[in-house]
Amino acid sequence: MxxxxxxxxxxxxxxxxxxxxxxxxxxxxxxxxxxxxxxxxxxxxxxxxxxxxxxxxxxxxxxxxxxxxxxxxxxxxxxxxxxxxxxxxxxxxxxxxxxxxxxGMKAQLNEFHIPGIKNAVEDENIKYIVIDSFCDLFVPAIMHIKKQKVIGVGISGVGLFQQNRLCWMQIATKTRVYLFDIMLLGSRAFKNGLTIILEDSNILKVIHDCRSMSSCLHTLFRTDLTSVFDTQVADVMYYYNETGGYLPDRVSPLEECLVRHLKISASSLQFISKSPEIFYDRPCPAHLLSAMALSVVHLQELRLALLDALMSDFTSLVDTYLSINLEEPVHFQALSPDSILDLPKELRQLEVKAKQRREWAQKEYQMNEVGLLIRPSLPLGEEIVNKRPESRPYHQNLKYTNGSETLRNSKAKCIPWSKACLQPTFGATCSETTDAEVQDE
CATH class of the missing domain: 2.30.30.100 (SH3 type barrels.)
Incomplete structure (x- = not known):
């Protein structure tokens, strides 16, 4: 080969x-x-x-x-x-x-002219960068991503299962979103760095529904994802806990999860249209670049919100444990060595909570013929007030800037196409990246 x-x-x-x-x-x-x-x-x-x-x-x-x-x-x-x-x-x-x-791909790609896209979009200290060649930006991007502990990852294309066409890969750190044009970079992008990142067990990849990505990357590029936090799976686990053990009849798309768990206004979620052929267009429309960036920039915060939700019962029980010695010191001291390992009444509340939640779920949701709760779609057109405390800023209004200025301090040199295609190029470092940016968690 x-x-x-x-x-x-x-x-x-x-x-x-x-x-x-x-x-x-x-x-x-x-x-x-x-x-x-x-x-x-x-x-x-x-x-x-x-x-x-x-x-x-x-x-x-x-x-x-x-x-x-x-x-x-x-x-x-x-x-x-x-x-x-x-x-x-x-x-x-x-x-x-x-x-x-x-x-079912198009008969041919729309005609286009690419002088070498190096566009970046910035909002305060967050930016996204389009990478369509191995010159200037590719190596600094790979080096920056390799230093992260947690990244958000997404892919865009047609089909995305088995051997269908992969057009774009989006990778988000806390400060940047990189959009890799796989149609132009080809498999060399994976051999020169992306595979190392995706298979690195020390870098946690936050993905919403990793099934298609895993199948596509393994089949097309022999790349196997490791260390993955799937937000769609976490959302189902949360639903299972909240309903006392019932499963939903369907999974939620990313838009619903962002509205439900981050309370983000649905009107600000400008996600990709239902026509996947738009990914073949070059130059890529600005609104599509923005949509792809937005599809991964919230993933890290969504992971934290889901972890908080999944751990809420655990946190509550630990708080109860901490208060036992203060509220009932005499009762605690009276425990015999034989009964110290008996399940305390505080932990038995888990069963009580589960029963109460099942009763609530039976009243709140309808059940289908196979025993799954019918989960209604969220009204994505409605405004939902964010009741969670303010955290990190997000892209809401993305503005274009000159991408060449984004990494102007980089020590990376332009790599000849022939060399970039045939061998890994990890000799450069991104001097613009600070230690604060590297600490992803």
Missing amino acids: EELETFLTSFQNERIYVALKTGSKYVGTVRQIHMDKTLLLEKVVDVQTGREFQGLKLFLGHEIKNVGSAENIGAEGEPSTTYSHHDDVLDEGSEDIDLEDHC
């Missing part, structure tokens, strides 16, 4: 000919070749009409009939030598599932 990747990388900046199954024929310069046979070309020209396309153009693997060198194109608009889509070299990656059948 490594030999195949090296072979595909050798075509970098080569001028090639591409014939599609639809009959269209193009010539362009190779920017990237993905393992699923997808081509990303620049300076693309339609051989039949002579039309020139600005920026980059994506050709999906299942659409390509054959490819060849752009040299010596004959009178019929085809080179003398071509390679079939099912050529032996490309078939080495045939273990990948046909994306057309499994994720």
Whole structure:
């Protein structure tokens, strides 16, 4: 597999000919070749009409009939030598599932022009940074994330199960949100740092519903998540405790959890639309970048709120234990050695509370035919007052700034594309990161 990747990388900046199954024929310069046979070309020209396309153009693997060198194109608009889509070299990656059948991708990516996005959005001391190349920002971002103890992680794309298309990965620290453009960075982003972070057991990853992420990362990039706190699982555990042992008929999306546990106004949660194809658009719309950042920036605070909720009974019982010696010192001293390990009446209150909660849940919720409580959706359009004490600030109104200024003090140097693709690059440090930023917990 490594030999195949090296072979595909050798075509970098080569001028090639591409014939599609639809009959269209193009010539362009190779920017990237993905393992699923997808081509990303620049300076693309339609051989039949002579039309020139600005920026980059994506050709999906299942659409390509054959490819060849752009040299010596004959009178019929085809080179003398071509390679079939099912050529032996490309078939080495045939273990990948046909994306057309499994994720219903667009026929082709919208035309776009990317001079190298380095945009950042700041709100006080919190910012998000878009990373679409291995120059300037990639290494400082990886180094900063590796120093954290807790991070929020999310992914965006089409399908996101098994071998479907992963377009973006969002990683949030306490002070920054990094948006990694996986469509442009490719698997090199994982080999050069993301896999190390995601598999590091010393970094706690806060994720809402890790099922799709785990399946997608393992299948596409052979990356296995470790040390995960799933907020969707924690929300179900909280519901189970609050209802005295009943389970809900459904799980909650992230928006509902944020409204329910953080009391965040639903109107401020500008999450991603129902059309996943928007993730293919380049340049990525500003509102989509903002939505992706907001989808992970609250995860760390949500984890703390859920931990507080899950531990509330425990904390209450400990407080009761602490007050026993003050309220009933004589009774406590009268305990014999044989009865000291008997379950105290204070802990038996757990059973009483569970019974009371079950009775309340039976009145509050309806039950379906399999014995699960029907959990109504929260009215996300309504305002919910935050009764919790003020904590850390969050992105509410994100404003654009120049991303190059964000890491202007970084010691990282621009990494040549060929070297960045073939070997890890961890020689640089992010001098702008302070010790205070590193202490995530």
